[in-house]
Amino acid sequence: MLVGERMKHPVITINPEMPIAEALNMMKREHIRRTPVIKDGKLVGIVSDIDLLNASPSPVTSLSVWELNYLLGKITISEIMTRKVLTVTEDTPIEEAARIMADNKIGGLPVMRNSHIVGIITETDLFKIFLELMGARFLGVRATILVQDKPGQLARLTQAISSAGGDFVAFGMFHGEDSSNRMVTFKVAGLSKEQVKAIVEPIVEGLVDLRES
Numbered sequence: 001m002l003v004g005e006r007m008k009h010p011v012i013t014i015n016p017e018m019p020i021a022e023a024l025n026m027m028k029r030e031h032i033r034r035t036p037v038i039k040d041g042k043l044v045g046i047v048s049d050i051d052l053l054n055a056s057p058s059p060v061t062s063l064s065v066w067e068l069n070y071l072l073g074k075i076t077i078s079e080i081m082t083r084k085v086l087t088v089t090e091d092t093p094i095e096e097a098a099r100i101m102a103d104n105k106i107g108g109l110p111v112m113r114n115s116h117i118v119g120i121i122t123e124t125d126l127f128k129i130f131l132e133l134m135g136a137r138f139l140g141v142r143a144t145i146l147v148q149d150k151p152g153q154l155a156r157l158t159q160a161i162s163s164a165g166g167d168f169v170a171f172g173m174f175h176g177e178d179s180s181n182r183m184v185t186f187k188v189a190g191l192s193k194e195q196v197k198a199i200v201e202p203i204v205e206g207l208v209d210l211r212e213s
Contacts, residue, residue: 004090007119016078045081135170
């Protein structure tokens with residue numbers, strides 16, 4: 001899966017001269033948490049709702065409402081935006097975008113085509129993909145198992161489930177307890193919990209969790 005398949009587009013953008021109060025109202029209205037900053041068609045920064053809230057006067061300030069409005073009208077996006085923006089392209093693998101966000105502790109990445117912005121990929125998009133990957137919206141039997149980290153183990157597992165009439169609706173592999181094994185979580189339809197247990201126990205290293213969900 002590539003970023004271009006799951007990015008949001010078209011992108012809601014703002015210009016660097018917009019007052020922060022106007023930008024915050026726009027974000028609330030559009031239900032977004034971050035937006036790229038564009039000047040003369042070029043990406044010059046990115047700003048989040050947290051940036052805007054941090055730049056706003058404290059709610060316990062002694063300033064009057066008129067003084068607050070005056071100050072908010074003076075502060076523009078260009079003064080608070082992040083100027084060094086990390087970006088990805090449409091053909092970036094989705095897991096690479098997730099790695100960039102996690103490593104840099106950011107919640108979104110503008111998607112570029114040449115020098116033009118064509119979309120944005122956010123942590124919310126990644127959460128939705130994770131829900132799909134784990135089959136969270138489908139009913140079935142969910143199992144977490146440990147398998148030996150050697151060739152043929154997954155084929156043995158999937159063949160056993162399929163031969164018994166099970167239909168995989170989700171499948172994910174993760175780090176195991178040590179370097180000798182891997183943890184696998186899958187969800188299947190068409191089999192009972194008891195059937196899944198009887199199938200996997202003889203062929204896996206350990207049954208960690210088994211439930212209907």
